[in-house]
Amino acid sequence: MSRILTLATALLMGLMLAAGASAKTLKVALVLPGPITDGTFNSAAHKGIKAAEKKYDIKVSIRENTKFAEIESVMRNYAKDGYDVIIGHGFQFGEPAKKLHKQFPKTWFVVNTSFVAAAPNLASFDNRWGDAGYVAGAVAALVSKKGIIGHIGGIPVPVIKAYNEGFKRGAQRMKPGIKVLSAYVGSFSDVAKAKEITRSMIERGADVVTATGNESVLGTLQAAKEAKVMAIGTAFDSAAFAPDTIVTTALVKMDVNIDMAIGLIVKGKLKPKNYVLGFNENGLGLAPFRKFESKLSAADKAKIRQLIADIKAGKIKDLP
């Protein structure tokens, strides 16, 4: 078996070499703020780049755990190394990308979760996090028994604020008068602090929690798992981490953004503009309920389906 594989690989490489003469392999750098194992924001990006790697003729370098202070030098080094595409995954990459993009006209700079597009070579992608929060809030309100739910955000960047607001409004829509708690960790990566805040929310009576951020989200999922309280994941389907407590995940499909960005560049069609992806563009979604399938009533499930259909049809007017 393995010999066949080796042979196949060798053949494939031969073919690629032959093809290489005509089409140039695109060098793509993905610069991440956290580890690819955070079960949310960075995991989603990793999934996207892996999918793109299979689909297109690209060579990928991934830089994890990029601290604020390092962003500029990391992006500059990739540009100097001749990378064709540099993807900054997060709002904080917007400013350094704006500073750098004109110095490297041959490189495409792509920034996720921000609005920084600028001619000629800086595009940005954003998902409608507010809509994701809205659906998460609706689900939380429907499954909550005590009528208290909570969101723990990493750092209040625009997309996380939007999610927070959507979470409140979606919950109110399903159960007017429901109590929605919210708090920010002040860090994307502080697992312990996120866990502590989540625990205090649970002590205040919250029986459904959700979180946005990087590893900080793990803190919330852990606290919920330990206290046997329901949780709603964000961005990346990480139900396997705590199948008994994770009800579902408000998917923010940044894998689709990344795939789309690279696809457009390959075709030479990417424009220096802000792309915004919602449910209609497959940029958002809701993960399966799995173990909670039987715990939600058919009526509630129908309400959620209807809500998503209404969002798609533009019928919901109080989306953040």
Place this chain on the structure above:
Amino acid sequence: MRSIQFIANLPAPWRVAAIAFAGALLISALLLAAGFSPLQALFVLIEQSLGNGNGLSEVVVRSVPLTLAGLGIAVAFRARVFNVGADGQIIFGAIGFVGFSLALPGLSGWVLLPLSMVAAIVGGGLWGGIAGVLRARYNANEIIVTIMLTYVAFQALGWAIRGPLQESAQIFPRSDAVPDGVLLGTMIEGTRLHWGLAIALLAVAATYVALRYTSFGFRLDAVGENPLAARFSGIRDRTMIALSLTISGGLAGLAGAVEIAGVHGRLQDAFAEGTGITAIAVALLARLNPLFIPLTALMFAVLSVGASGLQRQLGIPFPLVHIVEAIVILAFVIAGALQNADRGVRDA
């Protein structure tokens, strides 16, 4: 233990070679175990740092704070005072610099920049000075005090950028950008090479002259060689000890300011991570001679810049990159410490 004794008893060049060989062996084994080729890693490390213009300019940029902090450490070590808390002093220098320049944004850069630099030196100097006074007055172990003060400084930085100095947008844990007037411009367009290099070289010259040609330098060495003898010959040894840590902290504070003014433009977490610790190796390897410090700083900058290239080019995960870096630094520290032991530096 016996093998360490064995290495320590070797003649100097052999000893360094033995340590280097052991370090290289360890690194190769680690890389091989993780499935990477050590030779390729070495090649990439050198190519990324010395093989192109960008790498070279990044190396020089990295060497600037290492030089300044290394000078500070050398000054204290000359008095046999071990400042292992330069990282904390760098932070307080940066806080002084950013706090001062943001408080008086109306002033022209020609006035504000030097004043803010002075604020940074005072900030770092105070932080070093605390340890200095505790050592001189109460004979508190300066190694422990400077380490502990560094932890305090890390927390103070975290508080400053989430509290009083947080950006007006109140989103990220970082300060507002400092006024343009206090930024050190780039020396070569398209690189990050900034005028902090000139400041560092001036500091090298000033420190060299102060240590070599002034009575201050002589008194410092006298206290370092034998504090009691120095005291009986009329040198105020305690004052010298407190002063050495204050100056040491001041230079580290300047390193922090230059890093902000030249590279980051604002206060944020981890803006000069690990600089203070690496600077110890820089100073030891330069045998505490200010003139050699920029050279050893460049060596460690090559390592630091090249190592980050390992991750980009070969996908070697960061923890492994940091381990490799740490092994090299450790090997140099051991070599440096053994060298200094020959000269009779007191046991730490």
